[in-house]
Amino acid sequence: MTALKVALKGPSLLLNPSLNKGSAFTRKEREEFGLMGLLPIQSNSLEEQQNRAYEQYQNHQSNLSLRTPQNWVLFYSLIIRHLKEMFPVIYTPTEAEAIANFSHLFRRPEGIWLSPSDEEHMEQSLINVMDGQEFDLVVVSDGEAILGIGDQGSGAIGISSAKGMIYTLVAGVDPARILPVALDVGTNNKDLLEDDMYLGWRHERMRGETYLKFVDKFVSLIRKHQPNALLHFEDFGVDNAQKLLDTYRDEHPVFNDDVQGTGAVTLATLQAALIVTGGKLSEQRIISFGAGSAGLGIARQLRDAAILLDGVSEEEANKLIFLVDKHGLLKQGISDKIRDGIDRGFVRKDRDEKDIGEWPEGENDLLEVIKRVKPTVLIGTSTVAGAFNEEIVRAMAEGTERPIILPLSNPTSKCEAHPKDLMKWTNGKALIATGSPYDPVDMPGSSEKYEVAECNNALVYPGLGMGAIVSKADRVTDKMIVAACKALGDMSPARKDPKKPLLPDFEDAQAVNMEIALAVVKAAIDEGISDLKVPEEDLRSYLEERTWKAEYAEYKYDPEGIAF
Numbered sequence: 090m091t092a093l094k095v096a097l098k099g100p101s102l103l104l105n106p107s108l109n110k111g112s113a114f115t116r117k118e119r120e121e122f123g124l125m126g127l128l129p130i131q132s133n134s135l136e137e138q139q140n141r142a143y144e145q146y147q148n149h150q151s152n153l154s155l156r157t158p159q160n161w162v163l164f165y166s167l168i169i170r171h172l173k174e175m176f177p178v179i180y181t182p183t184e185a186e187a188i189a190n191f192s193h194l195f196r197r198p199e200g201i202w203l204s205p206s207d208e209e210h211m212e213q214s215l216i217n218v219m220d221g222q223e224f225d226l227v228v229v230s231d232g233e234a235i236l237g238i239g240d241q242g243s244g245a246i247g248i249s250s251a252k253g254m255i256y257t258l259v260a261g262v263d264p265a266r267i268l269p270v271a272l273d274v275g276t277n278n279k280d281l282l283e284d285d286m287y288l289g290w291r292h293e294r295m296r297g298e299t300y301l302k303f304v305d306k307f308v309s310l311i312r313k314h315q316p317n318a319l320l321h322f323e324d325f326g327v328d329n330a331q332k333l334l335d336t337y338r339d340e341h342p343v344f345n346d347d348v349q350g351t352g353a354v355t356l357a358t359l360q361a362a363l364i365v366t367g368g369k370l371s372e373q374r375i376i377s378f379g380a381g382s383a384g385l386g387i388a389r390q391l392r393d394a395a396i397l398l399d400g401v402s403e404e405e406a407n408k409l410i411f412l413v414d415k416h417g418l419l420k421q422g423i424s425d426k427i428r429d430g431i432d433r434g435f436v437r438k439d440r441d442e443k444d445i446g447e448w449p450e451g452e453n454d455l456l457e458v459i460k461r462v463k464p465t466v467l468i469g470t471s472t473v474a475g476a477f478n479e480e481i482v483r484a485m486a487e488g489t490e491r492p493i494i495l496p497l498s499n500p501t502s503k504c505e506a507h508p509k510d511l512m513k514w515t516n517g518k519a520l521i522a523t524g525s526p527y528d529p530v531d532m533p534g535s536s537e538k539y540e541v542a543e544c545n546n547a548l549v550y551p552g553l554g555m556g557a558i559v560s561k562a563d564r565v566t567d568k569m570i571v572a573a574c575k576a577l578g579d580m581s582p583a584r585k586d587p588k589k590p591l592l593p594d595f596e597d598a599q600a601v602n603m604e605i606a607l608a609v610v611k612a613a614i615d616e617g618i619s620d621l622k623v624p625e626e627d628l629r630s631y632l633e634e635r636t637w638k639a640e641y642a643e644y645k646y647d648p649e650g651i652a653f
């Protein structure tokens with residue numbers, strides 16, 4: 090193996106998470122890099138370091154200490170070794186707690202914060218953090234709708250970081266080539282504004298034209314300094330998520346995870362469930378409870394898939410979906426309460442399909458909608474914990490043999506239902522997937538346990554993004570997303586055995602995302618938006634060669650070598 094040329098020495102090397110090996114520096118490296126005396130005398134293997142770190146992790150009072158790692162190889166290799174156990178700690182549900190307490194837990198900076206109060210320094214701030222380096226990926230959040238915990242102001246950096254870490258863990262995007270960004274545009278979260286320790290801009294959240302101009306300046310600077318970087322939008326508020334995606338998606342490779350990633354993972358889940366129940370997508374009656382970024386993203390993805398796969402018209406496809414938000418069913422009679430930006434095609438007529446008939450005047454709640462629609466699929470992205478209660482679920486189970494129920498709100502404390510209750514109330518008939526992880530649950534009438542699939546965009550976006558990065562596609566297109574979706578759906582364990590979970594386990598997330606990335610690269614080439622000239626049979630090894638591995642390289646000092 091050829092040695093890596095490294096330009097940093099002494100404490101600067103130990104403080105650089107990309108190059109730091111901690112106690113794994115060899116005696117030879119310690120002498121060459123001015124590290125003698127800066128580390129205890131023993132030299133460890135990566136495995137020995139992992140064992141120590143795991144012991145510390147197990148003994149630690151709080152899992153929140155896992156933030157801001159000081160040695161990336163150790164950090165990522167440890168999590169990969171215990172993926173299933175540790176994934177929820179760096180992601181949902183623990184990440185929500187870490188973000189909510191961001192200003193209290195803050196120790197070391199990560200990524201970059203950009204704020205309107207320092208707008209004149211925006212370009213220089215980016216130049217400072219980029220330090221002449223090229224990035225493959227920029228993950229940005231403005232913190233308005235973090236998971237289901239709402240406005241978290243400058244704590245947004247936590248979700249940008251976590252989503253970036255998952256790109257590395259699951260798809261092998263080089264962590265040194267990922268830039269997490271928080272757009273600190275103020276907050277309307279009173280608790281934060283009243284907290285003396287709050288580290289963000291103490292200002293009400295910026296809205297309207299000034300907000301859009303600020304974001305536009307940021308996107309223009311990214312396009313200027315990092316013209317090839319994939320721009321991933323995360324946890325923007327519902328009024329901005331789709332708008333920003335529509336504004337930039339034809340200009341630059343951009344991706345909104347809550348809209349597109351959630352749509353993709355949910356479609357893959359549903360396709361697997363339909364193999365078990367034996368129906369076509371276009372024959373379903375689907376209720377999407379919560380019509381925000383995720384709920385609408387899912388509705389659009391399902392509608393588009395019904396058109397593409399089952400050949401139905403757009404009008405027919407729109408009618409498959411019943412959107413229920415906080416004012417009940419979105420129907421003509423409550424038009425004044427329906428947010429701008431919701432596709433009018435999803436708004437139901439006051440007199441609906443034959444067997445549904447006239448909707449009662451006023452607001453029609455979820456129970457009313459369930460009783461009339463007799464849905465086969467119920468999806469939750471409402472952030473309302475326990476919304477799928479016993480009455481609702483039993484009413485659904487009366488109208489369909491195998492109810493497909495997907496309570497997707499995160500973190501666990503916001504989930505619409507606990508899978509064990511769904512199993513109980515449907516007498517073991519429900520097909521379930523959730524947004525956060527759950528332990529297997531009892532199945533009434535069976536000695537076996539039901540493994541609940543985790544229907545979280547993290548199972549699909551890393552491979553999708555990696556595919557976009559490696560193919561150097563100049564946009565992220567619907568066809569690339571459909572390819573990702575299909576690749577994921579094809580790997581569903583339920584396809585082979587209906588008792589198995591609807592999606593592959595997160596334990597297998599790396600292998601799964603390799604297939605997704607491959608499918609996305611092929612789709613980009615087929616669509617003519619990638620100039621990659623690699624024969625199809627070599628694409629897998631091409632992709633593997635570009636996958637970052639959590640392994641140490643041997644170092645050799647060179648003043649012209651790498652320093653980041």
Ligand SMILES: NC(=O)C1=CN([C@@H]2O[C@H](COP(=O)(O)OP(=O)(O)OC[C@H]3O[C@@H](n4cnc5c(N)ncnc54)[C@H](O)[C@@H]3O)[C@@H](O)[C@H]2O)C=CC1
Nearest residue numbers: 236237327379380381382383414415471498499524545546
């Ligand atoms: N499993 C997954 O992969 C994903 C899960 N999510 C989860 O979905 C939830 C929503 O996320 P976003 O769509 O980004 O947020 P959002 O704020 O854009 O949407 C939430 C929607 O729920 C509606 N809502 C609020 N109270 C309601 C009520 N009582 N009844 C019906 N609807 C109500 C809101 O009006 C809004 O339209 C969050 O918990 C988030 O963690 C989001 C993205 C991916």
Ligand SMILES: CC(=O)C(=O)O
Nearest residue numbers: 236237347499545546
């Ligand atoms: C999974 C995700 O993106 C969310 O809960 O917002």
Ligand SMILES: [Mg+2]
Nearest residue numbers: 236323324347
């Ligand atoms: Mg999200």
